[in-house]
Amino acid sequence: MDIDVTVNGERYERNVEPRKLLIHFLRDDLDLTGSHVGCDTGNCGACSVIVDGVLVKSCMMLAVQADGSTVETVEGLAQDGELAGLQQAFSDHHALQCGYCTPGMLMSATALLRLNSHPSEDEIRKGIQGNICRCTGYVNIVEAIKAAAE
Amino acid sequence: MLLREVEYARPASVEEAVRFLSEHDGARVLAGGQTLINVMKARVASPDLLVDLNGLDELKSIDLAADGTLSLGSMVTYSELIASAEARARPILGEVCAQIGDVQVRNRGTVGGNVCSNDPTNHLPPLMVALGATMHITGPNGDRTVPAEEFFLGVYMTAAGPGELLTKITVPPGKSDGFASVTIGKDGTCIVNAAASVNGGIRVAIGCVEAVPMLLKADSADAVRAAVQNANFDPPSDVHASADYRRHLAGVVAARATAQAQGKS
Numbered sequence: 450m451d452i453d454v455t456v457n458g459e460r461y462e463r464n465v466e467p468r469k470l471l472i473h474f475l476r477d478d479l480d481l482t483g484s485h486v487g488c489d490t491g492n493c494g495a496c497s498v499i500v501d502g503v504l505v506k507s508c509m510m511l512a513v514q515a516d517g518s519t520v521e522t523v524e525g526l527a528q529d530g531e532l533a534g535l536q537q538a539f540s541d542h543h544a545l546q547c548g549y550c551t552p553g554m555l556m557s558a559t560a561l562l563r564l565n566s567h568p569s570e571d572e573i574r575k576g577i578q579g580n581i582c583r584c585t586g587y588v589n590i591v592e593a594i595k596a597a598a599e
Numbered sequence: 600m601l602l603r604e605v606e607y608a609r610p611a612s613v614e615e616a617v618r619f620l621s622e623h624d625g626a627r628v629l630a631g632g633q634t635l636i637n638v639m640k641a642r643v644a645s646p647d648l649l650v651d652l653n654g655l656d657e658l659k660s661i662d663l664a665a666d667g668t669l670s671l672g673s674m675v676t677y678s679e680l681i682a683s684a685e686a687r688a689r690p691i692l693g694e695v696c697a698q699i700g701d702v703q704v705r706n707r708g709t710v711g712g713n714v715c716s717n718d719p720t721n722h723l724p725p726l727m728v729a730l731g732a733t734m735h736i737t738g739p740n741g742d743r744t745v746p747a748e749e750f751f752l753g754v755y756m757t758a759a760g761p762g763e764l765l766t767k768i769t770v771p772p773g774k775s776d777g778f779a780s781v782t783i784g785k786d787g788t789c790i791v792n793a794a795a796s797v798n799g800g801i802r803v804a805i806g807c808v809e810a811v812p813m814l815l816k817a818d819s820a821d822a823v824r825a826a827v828q829n830a831n832f833d834p835p836s837d838v839h840a841s842a843d844y845r846r847h848l849a850g851v852v853a854a855r856a857t858a859q860a861q862g863k864s
Binding site for chain 2: 450467468470473491494503504510513578
């Protein structure tokens with residue numbers, strides 16, 4: 450099936466099998482390997498991306514369902530080689546250990562801050578509820594998101 | 600994970616969706632996909648054709664009628680319901696949807712998907728039964744309605760049969776509702792849940808203990824406790840809870856949901 454998707458501002462026209470998950474389309478067809486496959490069961494959130502302004506887990510959506518959509522991935526956060534404020538805050542606060550969950554955390558935090566520019570700690574924790582950090586480094590992740598909001 | 604090969608259709612109307620569903624063996628509705636895509640990965644379900652309803656705006660509306668009846672399109676997502684001013688006419692709906700999964704799941708998962716998948720641990724089947732909701736089904740032979748308490752037929756089975764489609768759920772007016780659950784982790788899968796609604800008498804629907812939500816009617820909180828005991832449920836045992844413990848929890852969550860519905864919690 451032919452699909453037309455805009456990812457991080459760039460338009461892509463591709464032919465994909467209906468069975469292809471959005472995460473595999475991003476990683477394998479577009480070579481955007483920032484979004485990670487973690488659990489592949491919808492639990493870990495490492496594959497989180499923003500589709501038409503809505504945060505989703507891209508392992509639970511088909512690529513064909515993104516036809517006509519605008520997708521944002523972690524690769525689109527930095528502009529002109531400058532880290533986004535949130536990315537800089539993650540770096541400053543050592544909000545990553547192994548880094549595997551980081552792209553998903555950044556997308557969830559991006560979506561959260563768009564809806565709520567000054568979230569409380571509780572709201573931050575709720576906002577990243579769908580993202581698992583198996584290093585359990587949540588404290589610094591929450592600190593980083595708090596700092597980015599200020 | 601690579602899914603088994605599957606065909607994909609994006610109908611432009613409910614009518615066309617019903618045609619796809621009734622004319623193709625092995626066709627299945629793709630709603631939010633937060634359950635179906637995962638069971639397809641595990642090969643537990645292997646549909647031949649996915650009929651994607653995401654393009655059907657007619658299934659995405661939330662309307663509040665003058666008499667207070669709330670109408671929820673089957674493709675309304677949990678997040679849309681939580682954010683809806685109309686849906687606040689029955690606050691328990693948003694409160695319960697906010698306990699399902701996480702932000703990403705709530706952004707994609709739908710009201711219709713939750714009831715039609717009818718996993719015994721889902722939140723909305725007992726809630727819709729307690730609220731006395733009505734399910735609106737359309738199929739090749741036209742439209743029909745089914746009361747929620749007759750909609751859930753068995754594990755993963757509902758009155759929406761092959762070739763049919765749930766289009767909306769209507770919820771009568773009311774405010775005195777409650778919901779309680781014991782979950783695996785915060786906002787995780789329910790071990791036992793219960794919804795209650797007070798409107799004259801008390802309606803309590805208990806989930807996770809049998810294949811379908813178990814409806815009990817009583818006229819006081821004490822009578823709810825007694826009714827749960829007398830019901831003598833036969834819940835499953837698993838690594839999270841023994842059958843005995845689930846049976847005990849059924850009484851606990853029924854009492855908590857009832858207390859909330861009576862404004863006592």
